[in-house]
Amino acid sequence: MATLSILHFSLQKILITVNTIFLLSSSLPSASAITPFKKIYAFGDSFTDTGNTGSLTGPTGFVHVSNPPYGTTFFHHPTNRYSDGRLVIDFVAQSLSLPFLPPYRKSKGNTTYGVNFAVAGSTAINHAFFAKNNLSLDITPESIQTQLIWFDKYLESQGCKGPESGPECKEGLDDALFWIGEIGVNDYAYTLGSTVSDDTIRKLAIYSLTEFLQSLLKKGAKYVVVQALPTTGCLPLAMTLAPSDDRDDIGCVKSVNNQSYTHNLVLQAKLSDLRQQFPQAVIAYADYWNAYRTVMKNPEKYGFKESFKACCGTGDPYNFDVFNTCGTPSVTACSNPSEHINWDGVHLTEAMYKVVADMFLNGNLSNPPFKSLLERKQQKP
Incomplete structure (x- = not known):
């Protein structure tokens, strides 16, 4: 028995060592890999935030992101990501053989391969x-304008300010992928039950995002990916709050999905205008709405057994209670997050983020296709 115990202990040490090496190699660029981008700059909300917020600074309702079981799937500890593991932006970085992006607030100068400015709870409107x-x-006071201010401060810290900036500053922007995660869902959510109309929110949010994108493009951004809003009517939060007769063809909240769909139509029109204003740039639209909807229509095809219930939560019928969310001591997570689309009632599982990322990077839900963006970059001297 002693020999078996020693053998078991030795195997455990080997597995831990191998796993540690895998984690490190997964977060660092491959020496042999050739990537057209040297860095990534990311913006957005909790779907993209890799640690700019935590339990003390995150949005109300999800103030336990610094606690387990957040982060259990890949990192095996909380990383202040609103998921059990990696996000879309993490898979984007890995696909380009770049390390995971450090959050701006905690980057400590380690920004060689880019920075993540996304903030959980962030809005498009100021x-x-x-x-x-x-x-x-x-509610979270940071908006997309806050993230732009942070980006400007970051550029200044790199010696890039105004016309006196050296050629290395232009080169730094030329070699960067700008990834704009979905932004705007919180704007609609924060006005729920108020007299502020959806039309007002849509007009102001799109205007703000357009100004933000124009600022990036005027600074010299050449390769920009802008995510659409997802089918937010499929989130357990929306399903819990909406009346049972407000459902669409995939069983989600019809009014909320229509809200996101209409928002995305206006966003696409604005991106088309920006392409004409900045013909030297590649501006891709990542269709989060149809990516999510595609999975919902055939979840088994993507390995999902549970479409609506949150993996981490409590309560019927969607395992979600807005007053008792994931990370609190009384809430447990399911044993198989990879079989769930939703993680905590609002945010998605690593498995779902991986499927969505693959649709953006390798599928047909990016316009123009992400591969054509890579080819365009590789053709540039």
Whole structure:
């Protein structure tokens, strides 16, 4: 028995060592890999945030992201990502043989391969709008404009400011992929039950995002991917709050999905205008709405057994309670997150993020296709 115990202990040490090596190699660029991009700059909300917020600074309702079981699938500990593992942006980085992006607030100068400015709870519309309408109680004050300010400060820290900037600054932007994660879902969510109309939110959010994109493009961004809003009516939060007769053909909340769909139509029109204004840039639209919808229509094809219930949560019928969310001591996670689309009632599992990332990077849900963006970059001297 002693010999077996020693053998078991030795095997455990080997497995831990192998796993550690795998984790390190997964987060670092491959020496033999050739990637057209030297760095990534990411923006967005909790679907893209790799650690700019934590339990003390995150959005109300999800104030336990620094606690287990967040991060259990890949990192095996909480990383302040709102998932059990990696996000779309993590899979984007890995596909380009680049390391995981450090969050801006915790980068500590380690920005050789890019920075992530995304903030959980962030809005497209400036925070002042919500304060003016008495909608700012306990919501994240950062917006996409905040992230632009951070980006400007980052550029200044790199010696890139105004016309006196050297050629290395232009080169740094030329060699960067700008990944704009979905932004705008929180804007609609924060005005739920108020007198502010969807039309008002859509107009202001799209205007703000367009100005943000124009600023990046004027600075010299050449390769930009902009994610659409997902089918937010399929999230357990929406399913819990909406009446049972408000459903669409895939069983999700019809009114909320229509809200996101209409938003995305306007966004696509604005991106088309930007392509004409900045013909030197490649601006790709990542169709999150149809990616999510495609999985919902045939979840088994992608390995999912549970489409609606959150993996980590409590309560019927969607395993979600807005007052008792994932990370609290009384809440447990399912044993098989990879079989669930949703992780905690709002955010997705690593398995779902991986499927969506693959659709963007290798499928036909990026317009123009991501591969053509890579080819365009490789053709540039």
